[in-house]
Amino acid sequence: MRILLFLLRKEFRQMFRDRSILALIFLMPTVQLLILPQAANYDVKNINLALVDHDHSSYSRELTRKITSSGYFRLVGASPSYPEALHLIEESQADIVLEIPRGFERNLVREGTQQVAVAVDAINGTRAALGGAYLTRIISDYNSDVRLQWLGPGPARGTSVIDVAAINWYNPLGRYYVFMVPAILVLLLTLVGGFLSALNIVREKELGTIEQLNVSPIKKWQFILGKMIPFWLLGLLVFTIGLLIARGVYGIVPVGSLGTLYLFAAVYLVAILGFGLLISTYSENQLQAMFVAFFFIMIFTLMSGLFTSLDSMPAWARVLANLIPLTHFIEVVRLIILKGSGLAEVSCQLGYEAIFAVVLNTWAILNYRKTT
Amino acid sequence: MDAVTLEHITKTYEKGTVRAVEDVSFAVKPGELFGLIGPDGAGKTSIFRILTTLLLADSGTATVGGHDVRTDYQAIRNTVGYMPGRFSLYQDLTVQENLNFFATLFDTTIAANYALIKDIYEQIEPFRDRRAGKLSGGMKQKLALCCALIHKPTVLFLDEPTTGVDAVSRKEFWAMLGQLRQQGITILVSTPYMDEATLCERIALLQGGKILSIDTPDNIVRAYPHPLFAVKTDAVHSLLHDLRAYTPVLSSYAFGEFVHVAFRQNQPNNDAALRDYLRARQHTGIVVKPIAPTIEDRFIELMTANSTAAHGN
Numbered sequence: 001m002r003i004l005l006f007l008l009r010k011e012f013r014q015m016f017r018d019r020s021i022l023a024l025i026f027l028m029p030t031v032q033l034l035i036l037p038q039a040a041n042y043d044v045k046n047i048n049l050a051l052v053d054h055d056h057s058s059y060s061r062e063l064t065r066k067i068t069s070s071g072y073f074r075l076v077g078a079s080p081s082y083p084e085a086l087h088l089i090e091e092s093q094a095d096i097v098l099e100i101p102r103g104f105e106r107n108l109v110r111e112g113t114q115q116v117a118v119a120v121d122a123i124n125g126t127r128a129a130l131g132g133a134y135l136t137r138i139i140s141d142y143n144s145d146v147r148l149q150w151l152g153p154g155p156a157r158g159t160s161v162i163d164v165a166a167i168n169w170y171n172p173l174g175r176y177y178v179f180m181v182p183a184i185l186v187l188l189l190t191l192v193g194g195f196l197s198a199l200n201i202v203r204e205k206e207l208g209t210i211e212q213l214n215v216s217p218i219k220k221w222q223f224i225l226g227k228m229i230p231f232w233l234l235g236l237l238v239f240t241i242g243l244l245i246a247r248g249v250y251g252i253v254p255v256g257s258l259g260t261l262y263l264f265a266a267v268y269l270v271a272i273l274g275f276g277l278l279i280s281t282y283s284e285n286q287l288q289a290m291f292v293a294f295f296f297i298m299i300f301t302l303m304s305g306l307f308t309s310l311d312s313m314p315a316w317a318r319v320l321a322n323l324i325p326l327t328h329f330i331e332v333v334r335l336i337i338l339k340g341s342g343l344a345e346v347s348c349q350l351g352y353e354a355i356f357a358v359v360l361n362t363w364a365i366l367n368y369r370k371t372t
Numbered sequence: 373m374d375a376v377t378l379e380h381i382t383k384t385y386e387k388g389t390v391r392a393v394e395d396v397s398f399a400v401k402p403g404e405l406f407g408l409i410g411p412d413g414a415g416k417t418s419i420f421r422i423l424t425t426l427l428l429a430d431s432g433t434a435t436v437g438g439h440d441v442r443t444d445y446q447a448i449r450n451t452v453g454y455m456p457g458r459f460s461l462y463q464d465l466t467v468q469e470n471l472n473f474f475a476t477l478f479d480t481t482i483a484a485n486y487a488l489i490k491d492i493y494e495q496i497e498p499f500r501d502r503r504a505g506k507l508s509g510g511m512k513q514k515l516a517l518c519c520a521l522i523h524k525p526t527v528l529f530l531d532e533p534t535t536g537v538d539a540v541s542r543k544e545f546w547a548m549l550g551q552l553r554q555q556g557i558t559i560l561v562s563t564p565y566m567d568e569a570t571l572c573e574r575i576a577l578l579q580g581g582k583i584l585s586i587d588t589p590d591n592i593v594r595a596y597p598h599p600l601f602a603v604k605t606d607a608v609h610s611l612l613h614d615l616r617a618y619t620p621v622l623s624s625y626a627f628g629e630f631v632h633v634a635f636r637q638n639q640p641n642n643d644a645a646l647r648d649y650l651r652a653r654q655h656t657g658i659v660v661k662p663i664a665p666t667i668e669d670r671f672i673e674l675m676t677a678n679s680t681a682a683h684g685n
Contacts, residue, residue: 003477010469207460208459208460209460212456212461215452372428
């Protein structure tokens with residue numbers, strides 16, 4: 001026990017002496033939480049629209065006005081012909097072309113039906129899909145407006161319109177950052193637990209100091225605990241800083257209990273520290289450890305449901321995602337912070353994390369050898 | 373009981389293709405200063421790592437302080453001091469912190485064994501609050517020695533402690549080893565420098581993972597089988613060339629400003645005949661003088677004998 005305390009003292013001493021790491025530990029959560037939720041945003045805005053109006057009627061102008069005043073679209077050009085408008089897409093100046101055919105107003109009035117053409121640049125899938133959907137929505141809105149106008153005031157006859165009123169629960173304004181901030185907290189813990197711990201142990205290998213420890217009577221568990229506890233505490237500290245920023249900057253106050261949140265963070269950190277430890281037992285130098293850790297953390301991040309929804313993944317990817325510790329923690333953090341779920345609702349995920357913690361750490365300990 | 377024993381130790385790397393240590397056996401007596409002498413790649417570090425329980429041998433048995441390296445490794449880790457060839461202390465901890473840390477690892481304190489390290493530690497004490505990474509090469513090495521000694525080991529393993537250290541520090545270091553020996557600590561030291569071999573009580577000459585010879589430095593030099601001459605002329609380069617073309621010469625190799633020459637047959641007029649030969653080859657400033665062989669001469673002689681024997685097979 002005395003030896004473990006001494007190992008911890010040494011570890012903290014080294015940590016506080018490395019000013020760049022220390023600064024990073026505090027800067028990382030701040031910068032990530034300040035920048036990412038605001039920049040990485042799924043709300044599609046400023047879609048560049050090229051208009052081809054063959055009709056030049058009051059109806060076509062009314063439609064154009066409706067589209068541009070929605071706030072989502074920016075009119076970048078009015079071209080006389082479709083090929084010219086398409087040219088704007090080729091030059092990446094426009095994202096969407098809307099073609100209003102000749103006789104738009106006449107056909108609409110006389111025959112009650114008219115087609116418009118929408119061409120979308122689909123290189124950026126999300127932008128294309130959402131942009132197209134917004135445009136369709138505005139046109140159909142316009143369509144019903146026109147019909148209501150014709151029908152005149154008074155009780156509606158013959159046409160029935162379903163008006164949908166949706167309410168966003170847990171995130172009433174549908175703000176993207178409310179969804180992102182809790183997930184970024186998880187990413188921070190992963191970086192501290194996975195990266196820093198792996199690099200720290202491999203550094204001892206690189207410097208040869210691990211050999212000195214191996215030739216001493218110090219026990220395996222003492223060494224491993226001596227490495228894990230500092231990063232575990234550091235992880236909880238970073239988590240706390242992150243929560244404070246979420247509260248101060250974004251006004252996100254956890255709805256659920258802080259105790260449950262910290263319990264989950266504590267178990268998750270043990271799992272991810274085991275992962276870092278495992279990487280370090282297989283790596284010879286910091287470069288190797290860095291690359292391996294980066295490889296996995298990249299996959300973890302993109303597959304964990306941080307940015308994209310798990311439910312829309314193919315079945316095999318969902319299985320894979322469930323094998324990632326990050327996935328469950330991100331889900332749970334959102335549940336606890338935004339929805340206020342209690343321990344009972346997240347106990348299944350907690351079980352998952354506990355299994356990860358046991359498996360990863362056992363594997364790492366078995367693979368760490370004092371003798372080669 | 374011997375402090376360290378090795379019996380038929382063999383270690384291979386890369387699935388048996390690289391034979392780092394081949395059938396090595398020797399014993400070190402308690403309190404002895406024993407040297408492993410050999411060039412880079414001779415297997416010195418592998419032997420050290422096997423004895424300090426960092427590496428498992430493929431076959432053979434070894435003991436340190438009576439404990440088997442394979443089964444009783446925990447006891448060995450409690451009692452040996454190991455100073456690896458590369459400086460491997462915490463660069464970001466101070467001199468004092470490093471020393472304190474290693475003392476605690478062995479469940480002891482600096483004060484408990486201060487007498488043992490006093491002479492060495494006094495030299496680095498003025499820098500005790502300096503970080504180890506900022507020390508000079510010689511200072512680092514003294515600190516490493518202190519850290520290896522702080523738990524009063526019964527056997528001290530020093531792997532190439534003087535490689536990359538200046539001549540003055542090397543001399544100081546060997547003086548310190550002499551003092552430690554008087555305190556009864558068994559010391560195993562390896563070095564690629566032949567001149568340091570004479571400072572050991574007994575040495576093992578290693579080459580390609582095999583032991584060429586084990587004896588006291590005096591006996592090893594005495595076993596050199598030929599009269600040896602040092603030869604010098606004004607044209608050093610063509611001298612070597614001409615000596616190799618001269619049939620009575622068995623071996624010739626550059627050694628400082630001289631070329632060391634041994635003859636196939638021990639004739640009394642060997643040197644006179646050589647002088648005549650060199651004069652006939654237009655050499656000027658010819659010096660031929662008999663000299664006493666050194667460890668290095670014996671090493672080269674054993675090495676060539678070994679490789680010709682190997683080729684003969």
